[in-house]
Amino acid sequence: MSTPNQTDASTASKPQDNEVEVSGILEVLQNKSGQLIDPKRNGKTTPSDPFVPRELIKRFKLKQGNFIVAKALHNPRHPNPKVRFIETIDGATIEERKRRFSFQQMVSIAPEEQIHLEHADGRVTTRIMDLFCPIGKGTRGLIVAPPRTGKTTLLHDIAAGVLQNHSECHVIVLLVDERPEEVTDFKRSVDAEIYASSNDEELSNHLRMAEIAVERAKRMVEAGKDVVLLLDSITRLARAYNASSGKGGRTMTGGLDVRALEKPRQIFSAARNCEDGGSLTIIATALIETGSKMDDLIFQEFKGTGNMEMVLDRKAAELRLWPAINLNASGTRKEELLLSGKFLTGAQFLRRALAGQKIEDAAETMIDRFSQTKNNEEFLKLLER
Template sequence: MLTSSQLQQMTVAQLRKYAKDQGIVIPAGMLKAHMIDKILASTGQPIVVSSLPSTPPVSAAPSPVPVRRATIIADDDDLPVMTANKPMSGITEKKRPSVSAPKPVAPPPKGNKPAFDLSGARAWHNPQQFSNQPAPSETPRAGQSATVSSARPTVNRFGPQPEPPKEEPIPAYRQHVYRSISRKSPALNESREARREYSVPALESISADDIYHGEGVLETLPDGYGFLRTKLFMPSENDIYVSAAQIRRFRLRQGDLVGGKANLRKSMDKYSALLYITSVNGQEADEHRQRRSFDDLTALDTSKRLRLSSREHTDPLLRSIDLYAPVGFGQRMLIKAQTKKETYDAIAKIAEAISARQDDINATLFMPEALPERITQIRNASDIHVVYTTFDRGREQTQRLGELVMERAKRVAEDGKDVVLLISDYAAWTSVQKGYGPSYDRPNVRLLSQRARRILGAARTFKEGGSVTVIAAVALEAVEESPFFLKDAMAVANSCATIESGLVKIPESFTFTKDKLLTEDELNLANKLEKFLEKQNESERQTIFNDILTKTNTNRELANRIDSWLDLLRG
């Protein structure tokens, strides 16, 4: 039989083995002291009350009872809460009983409901916010260092978190250069220099053989991006793609003449891409941002004249137009003739006169659904810029081309320049609009006519400078089925020249601001000729008018001799 002191020196495993040899049943989970007491009681030896090892004497004041802390994870704010379970004052700890009886085991709960346990419940009644504060001093255990870390790591429901990384300064090559700044800000010039500086490395990364200078008229699409049309405003495989970001950044509009560096089209690419923009409408890209809007310009009456006849161009048709339907900058003019041949001849003569006489005018001839031989004829007769679609093209393509030509004229006028837009066949242009309605009936006529006359509505002269002049030719034989389009065009036109036998038909020709455009001698000449021709037979008027004009080269010479000639004709 072992004594109590010998049992104290044995481990728990040795005690269990010894109890098994002696036939003593030791339940699981029993403490060592209780195991010793049960062995002594079973062997008939006296039980020592203080069987637990005595604590060493403390010379100083007794050490405080260690404070137990409970960490509780809260789902509300994901912050851990640590609280302390402090012993209640006034209650002394009971002594350990001499003989430990086995604790009754609670019956298992019914179903899946967990058993209710009050352990740690006190921590919920008195929560304290966790902070990285040093923990209260604890008495170090035997064999453990007395040094305790004063700081606790940051803990949340997912465990200790690493410290946030230190913010490092962004290198210069990664900084955002195109920051949004005010136009009046002094940093604008710095931003421009930065854009030029940071554009060069992007190009250096590409081979010089893969870059070329491209230029074309911008056509924007509904998705925001666009293309530079490089071939007569028409789509082609040589067009250059322009991204929506470039259009927004440089505030580009449809019809702008944009130039810049583009990469060569590869075998797998459908179009070339614009790398960066160098010019817009002949100006620096950055300087062109502050420009006027076409709709914000102030429109005025026509007061500046556009002369068609001269000593080099002495055609009677041009001289008759200068007398009875003078053209001014910003005019909306219709030229009516009975057949298409007469309208083509009239437009060809006007185009030749404008291209040869007016060097400071941007003139464009738009020929919708034209005959190929007519296109060749007009291009050989004058140096005017011709934009055309043949009759075998679709209506949608003709519509897009007309809109682009109109927008291009507006962009040039916004820069303070004069633009003359000639339309060879206004009836063909109006017929294109029929494809945009469900049927050509009366309710849709006004809507289609509105679309057609938008190109006439672009004509105006501005107080700030610049003008758009539109001269459209109409063949009466082509509008017999749809006369409403002609009436609608006449309602917005401020000048009209009706051609018959190669000359202007005086009673049916007019210009609203005729008195402002003609000189005093020209007004007297026009009035005298009109009064004289009114007295002649209607069938002979045009013949007599043609004979009078062909006897002189200019209207000024005719004004000097008109009195003597009229006297001879009357006598």
């Protein structure tokens, strides 16, 4: 870094006795100052989180979600050290960062590289997704799920598949208004960066976690990384924004403020494949058949905004068929860009063969066929017989 761009340049070359190295994800506070939070603490803050002065944030145009490595001064009278000298931002020096595009400047194109979810253990769930609801780098996908149809388990499987097959992808899990035991299960079983606000926490924390997670993902994409963000659920996130929106706007059916969906829609729409490198893939769950008119309206607002939908079926789930997929209603736009010839041909053949069956019968037939083989290569050979 050049001397003019360094903080406290006159003392930068003279380490002080109370100087410590700090790092963390920048959270910009309401007063324009910031703090560095440890990604291993799932977005939680502590009194010892390093303090970032607003002057530094303004000078270096720091953004929420930047991962910063810095030097800070530790004052015995205060638990949190004060950042005085920035070393790197998202792995780059100040000068290197200037050459990067901002997220809004990046050109978005259709997903072209498939993210393979098939597990070494041959589990059927992700194999079916690979063929019938393929996910690419930059996919904006919805898992449409009635209650108790296995959406949370499906997210576990997706995360495990990405981590197993794509070491280049960084996985972020965002859990909003989730049951505390589900949050604990994710933390213990998924080796990912997890931001969680369970249903026993304040509404403001739901919104804070969502915004930190998404901004963190954007900063990584600006650095050329491939990021996969799993969101459970877009419905509960929209409810939280609706509850925090006040009563100033027009209210629609079910008590939904017309302005409440603006921020959730922006978050979901952030998914993209960037032409110059980097991608943000977002797979979000959407709740249906909950008995709430608000939930139905939220789903209708997001329906069709993505480029992948996997629809789960209550009747199939009641028959203990996993995944409880409604094959006819599920699919990916421009799947031909993601699936190679034989996989595309095989998926289309099976769709036509099952098109006339009931949803639960088609799911049972498909699961039975997949269970006879260990992987999708073997499955396609079985279809050719």
